[in-house]
Amino acid sequence: MKVAIKKKLVAIGTVAAMALASLAPPAHADELTGTLKKIHDDGTIVLGVREASIPFSYANGDRTIGYSQTIALAIVDEIRKTLGMPNLRVREVTITSANRFLMLVNNQIDLECGSTTHTRERENVAAFSNSFFQYAVRMIARRNAGITDFADLAGKPVVTTAGTSDERLVRQLNSDKQLNMRIASVKDHSDAFAAVKADRAVAFVMDEPILYGFRATDPRPDDFVVTGTPLGYESYACMFRKGDEPFRELVNRVIAKMQTSGEAERLYNVWFTQPIPPHGINLNYPLSAEMRTLFAHPNDKALD
CATH class of the missing domain: 3.40.190.10 (Periplasmic binding protein-like II)
Structure with missing residues (x-):
């Protein structure tokens, strides 16, 4: 009984911490480092997007849509709040499986939430967020x-x-x-x-x-x-530059909140169990037991 109460208190504390974080004042410019400083100074965040990673990140006329693109835009909203920049611009750069890591290392993109697999070997080149798909x-x-x-x-x-x-x-x-x-x-x-x-x-x-x-x-x-x-x-995760703990914490906070609140499951149902653009086709790909476990226990572990 005591263990159950303790777990409940920990859970309540976590929710309270998330709520307080969302009410925190914008960060001061002189306190910023890494990717957040770059975004602040440029007035723009550069997202790496895919043309045909359906239903994760793909072109639909004049914009990019998809399950993981929606997660990326939720992260952008949190960056706007953190930096106190409601008019922060978003620039999309189309990437491929072959060039995405080079574009990240060369500072041509700041964040990629598409269909990139998190592996231990790739940790030598990039940092990865909490997984959002298995x-x-x-x-x-x-x-x-x-x-x-x-x-x-x-x-x-x-x-x-x-x-x-x-x-x-x-x-x-x-x-x-x-x-x-x-x-x-x-x-x-x-x-x-x-x-x-x-x-x-x-x-x-x-x-x-x-x-x-x-x-x-x-x-x-x-x-x-x-x-x-x-x-x-394997598992997909968002990708960003190595050695940037403030940015990692922000990205993981957004993904964990989406997953534990039920928002991620609702988003999943939109893209995998209902008709999607451009042709209104339903993938009929129900949520797996492994995904339910991931949503209940967010983590950034590679599966290989």
Whole structure:
């Protein structure tokens, strides 16, 4: 009984701390460091966005939309409050899987919340927020191709996206199992799916939710199937520059509040269980037990 009471008091204390933080006065300019100082001095935050990471971050006419883009904009709102800059400008820069880390290190973007996997190796280059999505790595193929698992890809052309953790996983599988797959790595996800549609590859290996996104938004979704025993389980997180604790604390505070308040689950339902732009297709990708656990216990741990 005492343990339960203690846990409840800790939870109440956490909520109270979040509430007090939201009422805190704006930070003074001379107290700022790192990314927050850069944003303050520039009067602009630069977001790295994706063109075709459906439903996370993707172009819809003149703006970027998606599940993780919404999280990024919630972080921007918190930055506006923290800096006392209600008119802070947002500039979007389109990135790819291949160039996103270089653009971050070169200060061409300040924050990226798209579909970037948090791995321990990548911690040498970038810092990562609390995870906002957990998923399996699988593949998409034509339903009539007879592809049900990765062994069926032996000797066949396969495509993945360059610079992704999935590329490493499928190449390792190819080597370990001596499958002799002919693996092509292309610039972005849309190019990879286009290769399957044009029959230049029999399968596209990628993060499961992205594959469901392409399948759902294709004019002929029933022609394709997401399949295969998972190559592994990974998580997405927002990415920003290393060694910036004030910025990390702000980003993680926003994500943790969204997850523990129920806002993240509502957002998930909007993008994964209801019709989404541009074609009003429903991905029918219900919240997993692993995601519920993540929302209940926010953390920034890599899964590899």
